[in-house]
Amino acid sequence: MIAALYLQVTARSAAAGREIQEIRVQIMAVQRANADLETQLAGLTSSAEMQRRALALGYRPVKPGELDYVAVTGFVAPEPAILRAAKDISQFSLPLPPEYTQSLIEWFDDRIKSGGK
Amino acid sequence: MRQQYAIRSLVLVIGFVLVALAVIAQMLRIQNSAQAKIFLSQGDQYSGEFSMFYPERGEIYDRNGHLLAGNRTVYEVGVSLSQMQNPEALALLLGTYLGKAHNEIYNQLTNSPKSWEYIVVQDYVGDETVAALQKIMQQREEADDYSLRGLGFKPHFQRSYPENALASNVLGFVTRDGRGYFGIEEKYNDLLAGNPVQVWVPTDPNKASEIPRVPNGTTLVLTLNRDLQAKVETILDDSLSKYGAENGAIIVMNPNNGEILAMATTPRLDLNNYTNYFELYDNGSQYNRAIGMAYEAGSVVKILTMAAALDTGTVTPETTFIDTGSIEVGGITVWNWNRQPWGQQNMTECLQHSLNVCMAWISSQMGPQTFYGYMERFGLGHQTGIDLSGEALGRLKVPGDTDWYPVDLGTNAFGQGVTITPLQLLMSASAIANDGRMVTPHVLYAMLRDGHQYNVPSQYAGSPIKAQTAETLNAMLAVSLEQESSLALLPGYRLAGKTGTAQIPTPYGYSESQTNASFIGWGPVDDPQFMVYVWLQKPSASIWSSETAAPVFAQVAEQTVIMLNIPPDLVRNQYGSR
Numbered sequence: 001m002i003a004a005l006y007l008q009v010t011a012r013s014a015a016a017g018r019e020i021q022e023i024r025v026q027i028m029a030v031q032r033a034n035a036d037l038e039t040q041l042a043g044l045t046s047s048a049e050m051q052r053r054a055l056a057l058g059y060r061p062v063k064p065g066e067l068d069y070v071a072v073t074g075f076v077a078p079e080p081a082i083l084r085a086a087k088d089i090s091q092f093s094l095p096l097p098p099e100y101t102q103s104l105i106e107w108f109d110d111r112i113k114s115g116g117k
Numbered sequence: 118m119r120q121q122y123a124i125r126s127l128v129l130v131i132g133f134v135l136v137a138l139a140v141i142a143q144m145l146r147i148q149n150s151a152q153a154k155i156f157l158s159q160g161d162q163y164s165g166e167f168s169m170f171y172p173e174r175g176e177i178y179d180r181n182g183h184l185l186a187g188n189r190t191v192y193e194v195g196v197s198l199s200q201m202q203n204p205e206a207l208a209l210l211l212g213t214y215l216g217k218a219h220n221e222i223y224n225q226l227t228n229s230p231k232s233w234e235y236i237v238v239q240d241y242v243g244d245e246t247v248a249a250l251q252k253i254m255q256q257r258e259e260a261d262d263y264s265l266r267g268l269g270f271k272p273h274f275q276r277s278y279p280e281n282a283l284a285s286n287v288l289g290f291v292t293r294d295g296r297g298y299f300g301i302e303e304k305y306n307d308l309l310a311g312n313p314v315q316v317w318v319p320t321d322p323n324k325a326s327e328i329p330r331v332p333n334g335t336t337l338v339l340t341l342n343r344d345l346q347a348k349v350e351t352i353l354d355d356s357l358s359k360y361g362a363e364n365g366a367i368i369v370m371n372p373n374n375g376e377i378l379a380m381a382t383t384p385r386l387d388l389n390n391y392t393n394y395f396e397l398y399d400n401g402s403q404y405n406r407a408i409g410m411a412y413e414a415g416s417v418v419k420i421l422t423m424a425a426a427l428d429t430g431t432v433t434p435e436t437t438f439i440d441t442g443s444i445e446v447g448g449i450t451v452w453n454w455n456r457q458p459w460g461q462q463n464m465t466e467c468l469q470h471s472l473n474v475c476m477a478w479i480s481s482q483m484g485p486q487t488f489y490g491y492m493e494r495f496g497l498g499h500q501t502g503i504d505l506s507g508e509a510l511g512r513l514k515v516p517g518d519t520d521w522y523p524v525d526l527g528t529n530a531f532g533q534g535v536t537i538t539p540l541q542l543l544m545s546a547s548a549i550a551n552d553g554r555m556v557t558p559h560v561l562y563a564m565l566r567d568g569h570q571y572n573v574p575s576q577y578a579g580s581p582i583k584a585q586t587a588e589t590l591n592a593m594l595a596v597s598l599e600q601e602s603s604l605a606l607l608p609g610y611r612l613a614g615k616t617g618t619a620q621i622p623t624p625y626g627y628s629e630s631q632t633n634a635s636f637i638g639w640g641p642v643d644d645p646q647f648m649v650y651v652w653l654q655k656p657s658a659s660i661w662s663s664e665t666a667a668p669v670f671a672q673v674a675e676q677t678v679i680m681l682n683i684p685p686d687l688v689r690n691q692y693g694s695r
Contacts, residue, residue: 017321032190032272035173036244042184042279047347064609064675069684071692080182082338083563083570 009104016099165319172311173274175334177288177301179343180376180562186288186302186388189277192247192270195237196226201267210253210265214246215239241275241293278388284346286382286405287339287505287560290391298391299404301337301560303506308335308564336565340376345369348676349379352669357383360665361657362634366407366539367669368650369677372547372639374575375556377503378647378677382406401507406652408503411511411536414652415619416454416471416662417637418532420594421545423468425491426479428586434464434593444474444481447523451477454618469597471616477527485526489515492529494581495545496555497537502578503558511537532619533627539635539650544578546637549591550613550645552584595642605638605667607674609685613645614638614670616662621655631655636666640674641686647677 043049078084102110147153177186194215196207204226212219215238222238229236247270254265276291289300297306311334353367369379382405384397402409426432442458443450453459453473459466467475480488492498498513513535514521528534537545540558548555557576564571582590594613598605605614617635620627634656639648651666651673659665677683684692 029272031173032274035188035274036190038176038184039187039189039277039279042187045183046280047183047283047343048280051347062679064607064678064685067679067684069682069688069692080178080180080338082178082182082336082565 164321165317167315168318169313169315170331171273171295171313172331173333174276174291174295175309175311175336175565177309178336178338179341179346180339181343182338183343184279185284185339185341185343187277187279188274190244190272191241191275192244192272193237193240194242194247194250195235195269195271197235197267197269198226198229198233199267201226203264203266206264207268210250211238211268214250215242235269242270276388280343281389282385282387283343283350284341284380285385285388286407287341287377287380288388289404289506290386290388290394292391299401299507300505301339304504305335305337305561309337310334332567337561338563338565339560340371340378340562341380341560342378342680345677345680346379346381348680349673350381350385352672352676353381353383356653356665356669356672360634360653360659362653362655362665364403364406364654366650366652367673368407368539368543368648369673370543370547370556370558370648370650372550372556372645372648375544375547375558376562376575377558377560378681380405380407380560402509405505405507406539407650408501408505408508408538408540411509411538411541412633412652413533413535413619413622414537414539414542414633414635415532415617416473417542417615417617417635418535418537419468419471419476419530419617420549420590420615420637421492421495421497421542422476422479422488422530423464423593424495424549424582424586424590425488426464426483427589428491428582429483429487431482431487432464432479434589436464438462438464438467438475438478440467440472440474442474444477444527446477446481446527447525449524449527451524451527465593465596468593468615469601471531471601473531476530480526480530485516488526488530489513491581492535494579495548496541496578497535497545499541501538501540501544501558502576503540504561508540509538511535511541532617539652542637543648543650545581546639547648548581549587549594550639550648551587553580553582553587555579555581591642591645598638601663604663605636605670607640607671607678609687610640610674610678610683611642611686612638612640612674613642614667616667618660618662630660632660632662634660634662634666636662636670638670638674640678641683641689643686644689646681646683647674649673649677 098110173188176184176188179185194211201207204223208219208223208226211217211222217239225236225238250268251270254268257263257265275293278288278290287300289298289302291297291302295310297303297309302309311332314329314331316329349367349369353365356362357365364383366382367379368377370377386394386397398404438461440453440459440462442456443452445451451473454471459470459472462470462472462475492513498511500508500510514525514529525534544555544558555578557578559573559576561573563573591613594615595611598612598614605616606612615637617633617637619633619635620629621631621633622628632655634653636651637648639645649670651669653666653669656665683689
């Protein structure tokens, strides 16, 4: 019975370990894909590219005399997205749950201390 | 009979025990033998590996969130020698796709030392090439052809610049060894690069543990306005072509806080092909002329001389001076730019007509101690402290230096014999545009790390002149610009500014035919929100700044008011009065 229990725990531990390895690889792949997409998007919206597309659509640069200015009381120009996003990045850095880090003994100890709750 | 069974059973038990003991003894012998240590160490080699986790290099954005420097995935293409089956097929395929000689790859694969497990054939291979190679591998394996077995691809990041050459002089670049050179990339290399972490990664899933999080390098947000930068670069390129200048620089700065909004220089490097560096530049100081090259700027320095004279009370705007066309300073005669007398002039007219003789007279009236004291306070001969690498010092000779002569008091007053960078003069003049307070120019707006934003506060570099002096000189420069340099004017906006045409020093004296044309200006005069410095090197269409640098200033000012949403004075004052 002990052997069966030990085998079961070991098997689950091995499966969890393999899952960690796979997730780690996935995280790195997603990070790379994210960086690639950001750079790709920046290339597609680069200054030269936007200017080329605007001219192709028939737009031309504005002259100072052609502008109308309107004063809007209380208007504050919005911050760029990169600065707005900075406040939310921390939610993506949560630590691993205890199931992935606790040993069997630590789990027993934890359960005993918490009264089996 | 029963006894016989008992004896047999005993013999069997003893036999089994002996065999078991022999097995245990053999196990102990093997485990403690000399070979055991070798086997154990061999086993340890495959139980995991030390992996270095390099953080993704921090990105660089402009003030409006446009990506200026990011990262993209490239691949290290290599071959696992223990798995390799057909080096000929691998060499043929890789030679075709990687542009390398077939023989070179074949020799690499077949003649490597026995102890080598893995060979890197080529690094920094783009994802299109790798995708094509992976497709071929897959097709062959589906056809039970394993001749490409052993071929592997390890992804990693490479710096990428989506805007190519835009603001290359400010950004700098990162080489393949991950080190930043020039500009922001060098100045903030440690912050951008982050800290790599070395971790033991076990292959046994039972021993898998959490890898410590490797925070990315710090992301930087610059004060640059990408669209204004692009416009200013276009204007600079067009003006070099129009006026036949060799090179040039244009800076746009906010005089209230020192934020650099645009900084264009020539030539510019396509940062995605930084290996062309040596084809474009002879030395590092040429990479960003706006901060790296000190030169004799000429008459633009006159605004500092006048500021000092007004601040000390040596002159007032109404003070008159009889210009005879020349003046003797330190035993040497100093002439006007046209060698003509201009008669009675007040101080505004001295600036308006850019009279060297008048300025030499003013500095002589102040005396060397006062004059050079003010020039020191304006920061001449010192670095501005801008957060870009490669800033030049400039040179201000002062009494006591072995190469200082009494005549320098006169010539320095109109910008001859003193070398400055465009940024240095912009910083000095910020005191005039900013109520006497001189700002420290900077390009870093904010840093982003671990979800937190750190804004870079503006810094002031002292108050060389009084606010009242700044106000007076502002008005004088606006009047002199309106009456003299019409090509620098922008309809609807009152601007202040000064031209500077400086002969270029040679080993045989000053060149008569080649000049540095400069212009410094700012606006709107009643509430300066931008300062512009223009420098054209050796314009051939005209040697005069008023005909070359001044119209370039007007073009830059026009684009700046559009990009920064600065309404014309009339509109602004209407809204302001409500």
